[in-house]
Amino acid sequence: MAGAFDPDLFGHTAEQVALRLRRHLADPSVRGLDLVEPDALAKTARELMTTERDRVAGFDEGRLHRILDLYIGTGIQVHSPGYMGRQFSGVVPLAAVVDLVSSVVNQPSSFYEAAQLPSVAERVMADELNRYVGFDPDRFAMVTTSGGSLANLTALLAARNHAFPGIWTRGAAQEAGRPAIAVGAEAHYSVVRAAGVLGIGEDQVVRLPADRRGRIRADRAGAVLDDARRRGLNVFCLVASAGTTSMGAFDPLAELAAVTRPRGIWLHVDGAHGASLLLSARHRHRLRGLDQADSLTWDAHKMLFVPSPCTLLFYRDAATAAGAFRQRASYVFDDEPDVYSALDSGDRTLECTKRPMIMPLWTLWAMYGPALFARKIDHLCATARLAHRMLRAEPGFAVLHQPEANILCFRYSPPGLDPAHLHRLQLAIRDRVRADGRLFISKVDIDGVAALRLVVMNHRTDASHLALLIAETRAAGRRALREAGLPTPGAPPETPDAAPTP
Ligand SMILES: Cc1ncc(COP(=O)(O)O)c(C=O)c1O
The missing domain is CATH 3.40.640.10 (Type I PLP-dependent aspartate aminotransferase-like (Major domain))
Incomplete structure (x- = not known):
């Protein structure tokens, strides 16, 4: 049992973890969430547990790494510019280091x-x-x-x-x-x-x-x-x-x-x-x-x-x-x-x-000093305003308000949809964008109809990611409309029975 309290083991594993997290933070890819089916995740979690019940199992570094990879990989990727959906933040890394100290000195x-x-x-x-x-x-x-x-x-x-x-x-x-x-x-x-x-x-x-x-x-x-x-x-x-x-x-x-x-x-x-x-x-x-x-x-x-x-x-x-x-x-x-x-x-x-x-x-x-926070807040709010401008210029989108801070709600809203269809369409878009795994946005009901909700929390989110969001939203919306048998804006009307053109 003493091994579990061994300071050298702490030093070694902390170094390994720091290297892994460094890689995680440096990953430039645009990613949102890898949503795993809960039963499958629980099965993986169970498989990672020691089968030793009657004695303290020996330290298995490979198992620890698999646990950590699973933990990091199944989270909303708050450090990626693709994270634009919730209010908790990607942390300033130094704050996480201090948090580790808190856990040790307790x-x-x-x-x-x-x-x-x-x-x-x-x-x-x-x-x-x-x-x-x-x-x-x-x-x-x-x-x-x-x-x-x-x-x-x-x-x-x-x-x-x-x-x-x-x-x-x-x-x-x-x-x-x-x-x-x-x-x-x-x-x-x-x-x-x-x-x-x-x-x-x-x-x-x-x-x-x-x-x-x-x-x-x-x-x-x-x-x-x-x-x-x-x-x-x-x-x-x-x-x-x-x-x-x-x-x-x-x-x-x-x-x-x-x-x-x-x-x-x-x-x-x-x-x-x-x-x-x-x-x-x-x-x-x-x-x-x-x-x-x-x-x-x-x-x-x-x-x-x-x-x-x-x-x-x-x-x-x-x-x-x-x-x-x-x-x-x-x-x-x-x-x-x-x-x-x-x-x-x-x-x-x-x-x-x-x-x-x-x-x-x-x-x-x-x-x-406070300037660190002030600058980042200014940047997030400016990016939300940029999103507002970009979305307003896009046909087929309805922007619901001017952002007062870093939150912006909008809908993919082709003309002619009744509120019930409009509601379901936003849910379908949120689900597809999330399943795609590159971007993470959320949804909220406004006046009883779902809207897509952008929360700019990452200072690396820029115009290119917003353009990606618009493109993904449109593509997801058009697919959802097609699957529901509804007309997609800008597409020629479907004429399945039309005679083939010579
Ligand atoms: C306005 C507002 N109040 C309270 C809360 C709850 O805060 P917490 O999640 O820290 O409990 C939230 C969470 O998002 C919030 O947006």
Whole structure:
């Protein structure tokens, strides 16, 4: 068994892995996803397992390499310019190296004594990033969570406990007024899920009117909130999106703050995707008014290019952050804090043992500075705008919106198709493009009809890859139309019974 813990074996395998990953990162090919049938993959996985059950098997380097190749090969190829479909990113390689260090030194980061540098780095990064968020430097708080979904849940909990001070102890049944939240039409599903977890119930989720891009109409939100109150709902939080998942649209934060403030409603900004635009001088105007919000979710594993998960949850007021959880646990929380436990964050998150997720981000920031992120974000947004221009110039394509960030939705939309056919056509295209394996895009329903969704996450994606996407989309669409017996645009009508030309 000692062999499994052998430091020399670690050194050797780490070198081998580094060489493999280096090759993987340097691979210039355009590739999306090699989608493997799950049963076949499970069979391969089982075949890779040792048959030794009663004793510790010897180290088999060949087996390890086959496992690693399978792991790398069956992933969405986030480091290829063909990856244009989801929001998690190809990581800056140095961040992955630091992540490996985290795995070896294993310093869970909710308590200072277990994670000294990560705890300090969280403070440092909180101050650094808050310069862009704009909260009062003497009052704000930041805590890391494993993902934006958990950050949204934690913020809603803090907001609820703030509005209903007795609820943590007495439970919701004793509260006057039904606790409710308000969301935009395009709020991420994790927000309504959080409402479910908190026992708010879907019936208490007030849907605010939206414009054509799914942005909350601030001019109509106040009336809807007032109406909800008249119906007995106690809306304690409005969740705005800074970058919706579907189209990357930004809700008008300053205008929404003007609606929530006088009504005493907490404004939470779900900036899981789009908060990173704060780092770009060109794009940060999209989050105008953020400094007036009460809390912010910011995923670094999306547009700050670090391994997932790494989410930062900001609160305007540290006192409300502390109110999310009100517990005593003498084995970890000291009644008399000292200079060390002052940096503990375990009382502010759902997690007890937590990855020191700040380390890759802080190391990149320490080494390269914010310009690294700003440049890459600018490039991704510019590439989305380029895609918009190229697609608009293509006959047979419908572009659904101007990109506000790096997300763009479009359809291959030959004239004369009814919505049901149009919907199925986009699904067929997504499936074919994915099966082809060179490009990876996703889909989202807009107004009930599927659309193709481009998320530019890779700085190597350029006009040539966008041209490839257009060509592949068109070819996949035409094939799908042919197979469905529908006319394909630009093709001569099929005349199977026509007499052969002499
Ligand atoms: C706007 C928005 N909020 C929340 C989330 C959930 O974040 P996570 O996947 O980190 O849990 C996402 C994920 O894509 C998102 O786009």
